Amino acid sequence: MTTHLVWFRADLRLHDNLALAAACRDTQATVLALFIATPEQWKQHHMSPRQASLIQFSLNELQQKLAEKGIPLLVREVADFAASVDELKNVCAEHQVSQLFYNYQYEINERQRDALMEKTLKGVVCQGFDDSVMLAPGSVMTGDRQMYKVFTPFKNAYLKRLKEGLPECVRAPSVREKVSSPVEQAIKLSYPQTPFDPALFPADEKSAIAQLRHFCQQRAAEYEAKRDFPAIEGTSRLSACLTVGLLSPRQCLHRLLAECPEALEGGAGAVWLNELIWREFYRHLMTFYPKLCRFKPFIAWTDKVQWQSDPEKLAAWQQGKTGYPIVDAAMRQLNETGWMHNRLRMIVASFLVKDLLIDWREGERYFMSQLIDGDLAANNGGWQWAASTGTDAAPYFRIFNPTTQGEKFDKEGDFIRQWLPELKAISGKAIHTPWQWADKEGRTLDYPRPIVDHKQARLETLAAYEAARKA
Numbered sequence: 001m002t003t004h005l006v007w008f009r010a011d012l013r014l015h016d017n018l019a020l021a022a023a024c025r026d027t028q029a030t031v032l033a034l035f036i037a038t039p040e041q042w043k044q045h046h047m048s049p050r051q052a053s054l055i056q057f058s059l060n061e062l063q064q065k066l067a068e069k070g071i072p073l074l075v076r077e078v079a080d081f082a083a084s085v086d087e088l089k090n091v092c093a094e095h096q097v098s099q100l101f102y103n104y105q106y107e108i109n110e111r112q113r114d115a116l117m118e119k120t121l122k123g124v125v126c127q128g129f130d131d132s133v134m135l136a137p138g139s140v141m142t143g144d145r146q147m148y149k150v151f152t153p154f155k156n157a158y159l160k161r162l163k164e165g166l167p168e169c170v171r172a173p174s175v176r177e178k179v180s181s182p183v184e185q186a187i188k189l190s191y192p193q194t195p196f197d198p199a200l201f202p203a204d205e206k207s208a209i210a211q212l213r214h215f216c217q218q219r220a221a222e223y224e225a226k227r228d229f230p231a232i233e234g235t236s237r238l239s240a241c242l243t244v245g246l247l248s249p250r251q252c253l254h255r256l257l258a259e260c261p262e263a264l265e266g267g268a269g270a271v272w273l274n275e276l277i278w279r280e281f282y283r284h285l286m287t288f289y290p291k292l293c294r295f296k297p298f299i300a301w302t303d304k305v306q307w308q309s310d311p312e313k314l315a316a317w318q319q320g321k322t323g324y325p326i327v328d329a330a331m332r333q334l335n336e337t338g339w340m341h342n343r344l345r346m347i348v349a350s351f352l353v354k355d356l357l358i359d360w361r362e363g364e365r366y367f368m369s370q371l372i373d374g375d376l377a378a379n380n381g382g383w384q385w386a387a388s389t390g391t392d393a394a395p396y397f398r399i400f401n402p403t404t405q406g407e408k409f410d411k412e413g414d415f416i417r418q419w420l421p422e423l424k425a426i427s428g429k430a431i432h433t434p435w436q437w438a439d440k441e442g443r444t445l446d447y448p449r450p451i452v453d454h455k456q457a458r459l460e461t462l463a464a465y466e467a468a469r470k471a
């Protein structure tokens with residue numbers, strides 16, 4: 001009897017799952033699936049309780065859908081990655097597994113775990129797949145086989161590769177001839193969980209595919225014009241689905257091209273494709289520069305910036321009480337829903353680093369602890385971009401003005417009013433400078449005055465970066 005085991009990690013779906021499809025190719029084999037929760041490891045990685053909740057929900061769905069195909073999903077819980085390899089070994093021995101199928105993860109701890117796994121599992125053939133990317137890391141390189149450090153040439157080379165041949169999607173498995181007995185237990189992970197709003201984030205594969213279809217049909221062509229305005233539904237909100245693997249990026253690519261066939265040539269939908277390529281860029285970079293997983297900046301001199309340790313200001317930023325309405329509304333959106341609009345992520349990150357001069361790693365960690373879509377590569381990439389410590393990042397002297405950013409991207413203040421009810425009384429543009437409004441009207445607001453003066457903070461930050469550059 002041949003038994004194949006699929007180890008599910010961040011790929012909680014049946015459609016276009018390369019490891020699952022490969023495991024099912026031999027119709028005579030018995031196929032088992034496994035998920036190993038590692039709460040201690042997740043805690044070290046600052047995984048958010050909302051993401052844990054999404055994983056639990058998705059796992060229950062996955063278990064049911066796999067059972068319909070005759071594939072039982074076993075769920076185990078151990079402390080950390082090292083223990084997960086021991087657990088995997090036990091499962092392989094218990095079920096006489098001959099072949100193990102899994103999709104690669106590119107973060108350093110995950111890669112070390114997989115290296116240990118391959119060493120430990122003697123007698124089991126292990127096969128890994130580049131499933132969470134459209135093109136595998138290492139397949140888009142410069143002429144002298146180096147990883148691109150700048151996005152635009154990477155994107156151009158990437159598009160060229162895509163035009164030469166699109167990565168195909170694989171089908172969901174058919175019902176197995178050899179059906180294993182299903183596992184009938186509701187999955188309950190011990191990791192702390194915070195419920196998420198399923199109206200905001202699809203939590204099962206079917207809804208994720210439906211949302212992708214809807215977005216590509218209705219909104220992808222207008223994405224370029226609408227994506228920067230947090231008060232409107234201009235983006236896909238599919239990031240959490242991509243992070244836990246309810247969707248693959250190949251599915252996104254194919255659905256986009258079905259609705260916007262000119263996207264590869266720079267036509268409608270091209271800007272959304274661009275974002276999917278940013279996601280790939282950060283994953284490829286992380287594979288080539290493991291220091292990015294170790295809290296190291298890409299640009300070495302930026303590690304000499306003298307950050308300020310100010311727990312009160314950090315807490316004000318975290319709680320959305322800085323006195324700058326666009327920053328505070330964004331942080332409340334994050335804290336209450338587990339998601340934040342991309343434009344706002346850039347604004348609040350710039351504010352923490354360049355107005356408060358607080359170490360970007362504090363922000364990176366806090367985001368991971370709150371985001372439902374928390375993803376090491378994208379989060380680290382975003383923070384290093386905003387802090388000007390990353391490759392192809394914003395130059396250090398580019399410092400967003402939080403007031404004008406609000407005026408530009410939430411002109412009427414609709415987004416701010418949604419998240420800061422204490423400012424509802426202020427009509428029009430005055431909402432962006434509530435302290436001036438209060439002074440003028442002689443009113444007292446239940447809202448803080450700015451915790452820093454932007455102009456002054458900007459000068460101090462420029463001086464701190466200059467000093468680090470010359471050190």
Ligand SMILES: Cc1cc2nc3c(=O)[nH]c(=O)nc-3n(C[C@H](O)[C@H](O)[C@H](O)COP(=O)(O)OP(=O)(O)OC[C@H]3O[C@@H](n4cnc5c(N)ncnc54)[C@H](O)[C@@H]3O)c2cc1C
Pocket residue numbers: 227235236237238239240242243275276278279280282340341342343345346349367371373374375376378379380381382383386
């Ligand atoms: C400081 C900061 C932190 C971030 N942290 C994360 C994170 O932890 N997880 C995460 O998925 N994204 C992160 N991003 C990127 C981006 O903000 C989110 O992917 C996006 O807001 C998700 O919303 P959406 O699904 O509607 O995206 P859409 O605009 O519809 O984009 C489609 C998909 O492309 C990918 N994507 C879009 N923009 C980026 C980007 N700049 N970098 C990498 N991938 C991108 C996402 O997978 C997204 O779902 C971060 C950005 C910044 C500036």
